[in-house]
Structures are given as C-alpha cells and as structure tokens.
Amino acid sequence: MTNTTTLRILITDDERPARFALRKALECAEYEIAEAEHGQAAVEFLQDNGVDLMFLDLSMPVLDGRGTLETLGALAQSTEIIIVTADDSVSSAVDCIRLGAADYITKPYEIEQVRAIARRAAKRVSLEHRLQHLQLQLDEKQAFGALVGVSQPMRDLFFQMQRAAKAPVDILIRGETGTGKELIAREIHRLSARSSGPFVAVNTAAIAESLAESELFGHVRGAFTGAEADRKGVFEQADGGTLFLDEIGDMPAPAQTKILRVLQERTVQPVGSSKNMKVDVRVITATHQDLEQAIADHGFRQDLYYRIKGIELRVPPLRKRREDIILLANFFLVRIADGLPTTPRFDTRAVDQLLTYAWPGNVRELEHAISAAAAMATDGLIRAGDLPMSRSSDELSHDGFADLLDLPLTEAKARLVESFEQQAITRALRNHAGNVSAAARQLGIHRQSLQQKIGQLGIRVERS
Numbered sequence: 001m002t003n004t005t006t007l008r009i010l011i012t013d014d015e016r017p018a019r020f021a022l023r024k025a026l027e028c029a030e031y032e033i034a035e036a037e038h039g040q041a042a043v044e045f046l047q048d049n050g051v052d053l054m055f056l057d058l059s060m061p062v063l064d065g066r067g068t069l070e071t072l073g074a075l076a077q078s079t080e081i082i083i084v085t086a087d088d089s090v091s092s093a094v095d096c097i098r099l100g101a102a103d104y105i106t107k108p109y110e111i112e113q114v115r116a117i118a119r120r121a122a123k124r125v126s127l128e129h130r131l132q133h134l135q136l137q138l139d140e141k142q143a144f145g146a147l148v149g150v151s152q153p154m155r156d157l158f159f160q161m162q163r164a165a166k167a168p169v170d171i172l173i174r175g176e177t178g179t180g181k182e183l184i185a186r187e188i189h190r191l192s193a194r195s196s197g198p199f200v201a202v203n204t205a206a207i208a209e210s211l212a213e214s215e216l217f218g219h220v221r222g223a224f225t226g227a228e229a230d231r232k233g234v235f236e237q238a239d240g241g242t243l244f245l246d247e248i249g250d251m252p253a254p255a256q257t258k259i260l261r262v263l264q265e266r267t268v269q270p271v272g273s274s275k276n277m278k279v280d281v282r283v284i285t286a287t288h289q290d291l292e293q294a295i296a297d298h299g300f301r302q303d304l305y306y307r308i309k310g311i312e313l314r315v316p317p318l319r320k321r322r323e324d325i326i327l328l329a330n331f332f333l334v335r336i337a338d339g340l341p342t343t344p345r346f347d348t349r350a351v352d353q354l355l356t357y358a359w360p361g362n363v364r365e366l367e368h369a370i371s372a373a374a375a376m377a378t379d380g381l382i383r384a385g386d387l388p389m390s391r392s393s394d395e396l397s398h399d400g401f402a403d404l405l406d407l408p409l410t411e412a413k414a415r416l417v418e419s420f421e422q423q424a425i426t427r428a429l430r431n432h433a434g435n436v437s438a439a440a441r442q443l444g445i446h447r448q449s450l451q452q453k454i455g456q457l458g459i460r461v462e463r464s
Helices: 016-026 039-048 065-076 087-098 111-140 152-166 181-191 209-217 253-265 291-296 302-308 322-339 348-356 362-376 393-404 409-431 436-443 447-457
Strands: 007-012 031-036 053-057 080-086 103-107 171-174 199-203 242-246 282-287 311-314
Touching: 007 016, 007 039, 007 111, 016 031, 016 111, 031 039, 039 053, 039 065, 053 065, 053 111, 065 080, 065 087, 080 087, 080 111, 087 103, 087 447, 103 111, 111 348, 152 181, 152 311, 171 181, 181 199, 181 242, 181 282, 209 253, 253 302, 291 302, 322 348, 322 362, 409 436, 409 447, 436 447
Parallel strands: 007 031, 007 053, 053 080, 080 103, 171 282, 171 311, 199 242, 242 282
Antiparallel strands: none
16 A cells, blocks of 8 residues: 555446446545456456455356455455445345455445445554554564553553562552453563562462461471471462462451561461571562452451552553554464464454453453454454454443544444444344344344344354
8 A cells, every 4th residue: 555544445346337436435535446347357456456445246247246255265355345236135245245245235325335334444454554553563672571562551551560670679560350460460570680580470369268378378297187298388489589469459358467477577487387487579469459448448458558569550451542452452363363274354343343342351351352253253354243242331331432422423323323233133133042033023123134234244143
C-alpha cells in the first residue's frame, strides 16, 4: 500500500452497471478501486495485486463467485470477501461463507450498507498497520520478556518496575485478577541484583491453616505425624532470591500473624526446631483485594499492610489499555498457531468484539479466548462467533456503547443492532440445542431469515 489510509477494493461483477453503481457508492480519496468482469479476471488480478476488500458477485459466467473462492485459496488470505447475491441465492451465499467469504449482501442493497462494510474494512487495514508498527516497537525493546504492551499505562508500569527492581525494598503489586501480577514479579526479579538467586511463587490463599507454618517456615523430621524428613519452607527455599506471595489479601488471619514476624526479623523457625534461621530474601506480594477496606473490616492486619507496602505498583486492567488488546491477541495467536498449518487471522467483526468487550478476566481471559477461537476457526479466519465471550448488556453500556458514540450514527446503530441480534440468536440456539427451526420459532422469524442472519453474523451452530 502507498500509505496506511488507502483501502484497496476490487469489484467483481459481470454486469457493468452493477460495477458502476458500486464504484459510485464507494468512490472517495481514501479508496483505491479496481474492477473485474468475472471470477477468472479477479483471480488474475489478485495474482499480481494486493486487495483488502472484494465485492464478489455470486452469479457470473466464466467463473462464478463460488468457483472464484475455491480457486483463490491462499491468494485471498488477507482479502475480506463480500458476496453479492440475489435474494433467491441466500443459501448459496451462506455456503460461500463456509468457503471463506466474510459476509454477503443481497440485491438491491442500500448504499450505506456497502459504505459501512468499506469503513469496517478500512478500520481493519488501519489496525493491521498499527499492529505492525506496535510489533516493531515491541521487538525493538525486549526489556520485559513475557510482558507485552506499548500503551502509556504499561510504559509507565515498565518504568516503575525498572526503578523498583533496583531498590532493596519489598514490593506490593495490586491489580485485578488476570492482569499478570506474577509475570511482573518475575520480571522484577530478573531485572534485580538477585536474578541469579531462586524465584519462589506461593499462592498464600491456598495454604491450609493447619499447614501454614510448615509451608512457610518448614519443619524438622518428627515435628508432627507424617513429617518423615526435614523440609524447607518457602522462605528458606527463596534464600538469596525473591519470594512472591500471591493473593496475600486472602491469607488466613493466623498465617498473617506468623508471617509478620518473619518480615520484621528476616528469621524463620522451622516447626519442631528450637533454632532460628536467618534468611536473605526479598518479598514481593500481590493482591486483587481492596486492602484498606479489608483492614476496616478487620480481615487484614494493618501492621502487615504497612510492612509489605514498601513500593506499590498498580497494574492497569485490560479495559484501561485497549491499545494493547490486538497486540496481545496477535501475540497469543502466533504462539498458539505454532502447531497449525497457517496462522488464523481475525475478521473485522472479531476485531470489533475484541476491542469493545469489557474483559473482566483481563489478559488471562483474552489468552483463553484466543486459544478457543483458534481451535474453532476451520478456514483460517476467526470470526466474532468463534470468540467464546458474549457481551452482557452492562458491558455494552459501559464500554462498547461509549465506543459507538465516536462512529457515524448509521454505523453505530447498525453495530448496536448487530450485537443484540448476535446475543439473541446465540441464546435461542443454545436454548434449543442448535435446532434452527425451534430457535426461529422462539425468535418469531422464518427459518430462512434466521439461516441468513446466522451466516451474516458468523454464528457457529452447535448441536448437542
């Protein structure tokens, strides 16, 4: 492409007036439009030229729309193909979607409908260019290993991490579940003077009260029934390195008391032993809890809070760093696709859903969503219907709805209606175990109309 704003469009139709009408509807300075009078001409054009968006008529001589899709194969891997069909060819258009087309429109179509499709495609192309730029930025700076992010909140966090790693004080990491607090702790350890020492991670909320002392401080042989040998606790295991105490806000109260003394004196006494052992360990703690409220509710010790809060780092939730969402999604997709013949790509609606979803489970939820979507994508294209999350009305009103306010009214309305239809149809299909006829009766529409919507929205029908 000559620049990041030019969208390359190919109109393929055997009827010259139809090509002319589409060209006139789409013509603008930001679009580069070419024409092909049949499928074979389109195939030959794509052999020599890149195309971002193609409108492909279904019924043509020489090579029809379906045959063109089958012939193009890998040539159209980066091309979004929209089937143009007469009303009586809807079932064939849906079949083309299974072959790799992104969507279809029926004649006569509304001008605003094709313009909205082009705007979405332009947005996708812009995102792909932005992703390439972000990836270059990321590749140039490998200081944070497994941590991925180029947004300002993450840049600020990386700067704080660098400074905190060099300071010989304990650290408290605060952030919602799934934001990557352990990854941050590991990177701080890697950047610190203790990097050659051990890194020991413990989920303190999972420690049983009866075993807390043994887990934390170790025990000697014969200290209790079942103690058949000496065992080092996590503080001793981390001697000379870093101890990461995750979910410290959920630590049982008795364990809080015991750990406070160790943090103050840096000595441990194994269960059953009379000797105190000195430990040289840096402690990094993490929590998703509101510790101040927990203190007010008498669920967390105030003196422990002040002891662990040497340097405090706050990890932004994914919804506050939306610039990183597609970068992270692509990062996970490439990693997951190592064992696949080709790396799947996201269609425009999938990108929209990734960007507008609230991500309550943060980066962890995103990773799982991409894993599931990559497994479900059968034609190298990840559609919105392949993504496992479904947006609730609350998420749409707080996040997705706010994003729609920046769009032209017609497109915003179309996306809002589309989101509602996708949720309603998915629920109806789930209620009837994938039976399309029964779902159509629940929704009060004809079965053929529901089949058309299923194809348009990329909804996967799962029968049980």
